[in-house]
Amino acid sequence: MSRYSVLFLALLVSLPAAAQDKTVRFLVGFAPGAGLDTMTRLVADKMRVSLGQPVVVENKPGAGGQIAMSALKDAPADGLTLVMTPLVTVVTAPHVFAKLPYDAFADFVPVAHAADFLFAFATGPSVPAAGLADYVALAKKGPKYSNYASAATGSLPHFFTLLFADTAGIRMNHIGYKGTSAALTDLLGGQISAFMGTVSDVATQHKAGKLRVLATSGARRARELPDIPTFRELGYAIEGAGWYAAYAPAKTPKATVDRLANAIIEAIRSPDVREKLEALGMEPTGLGPAQLADIHKADYNKWGPVIRASGFKPES
16 A cells, blocks of 8 residues: 555545535646546546545636636635646736636645646748747748647737746747647648647647757657756756646645545556546646645746736737
8 A cells, every 4th residue: 555545544544424425626726638638537537546536527628727716716725625727827827817706826736746747839831940949030031931830819828938048039920729730730830830739639640740849948858758848958048848737726624635636646646547637648646735836926927027028918
């Protein structure tokens, strides 16, 4: 029996039987079927066993995850409502939106960091660049190759590319799309020159020779694209990753948070879940509340200046 399983048993014994019988709601602020939703359902399946109580996944899509975060804020702090969210709702949104329906630090308590995912910078077939240095040289000559896309305006890929442009000394013009598919269609069709998205967004098309990935965003090379160097390897002192993490309402008791964190960590670290997440292009982590709190604060502080320097203002 692992030490996490021992902790489960101890924590379960310390809880009233009534609390163990109630259903845990795991909110997801995006539509069913995406990687975040799939991961949350895999975790929920494991938690039903480890917690000994029902765990359901409830999708509340809309407003870039803000609807689910608002629902979490308003939920009782009893350990029966969680959210699994990408960092956009708690890291970039507070810098992007002048008014949010929640405070990313005061209204929630960190529970567990679940997984990282890396970004990739890709060019379309009409761009005559064999590598990132070639692309930078083209961009310095004029605006023809400086348009780039991301799957959503205000997303981390949007701002990570601006960080790259600033480091490279080039000007780039962002074109925001509502989803990855439309952006990749225009990239392959030559309407845009470049795209920044997750590694899993572009790995298959890169391997098929339909587009060219020039760099990835991590501290080390992406598992799916071991032949592609990182930005740092290519001389640009930048790196970044998106992540998924679980939060509970503020004032949730520490013992309850620890119990939920242990259940999530046990699920993330189980071999079958890890294998499925890696197949989705994720790097499973399974880190506890204190580590998530440190990561949240560090990324909030890291991306704030980048977002402010970009001058980006949301449409609403």
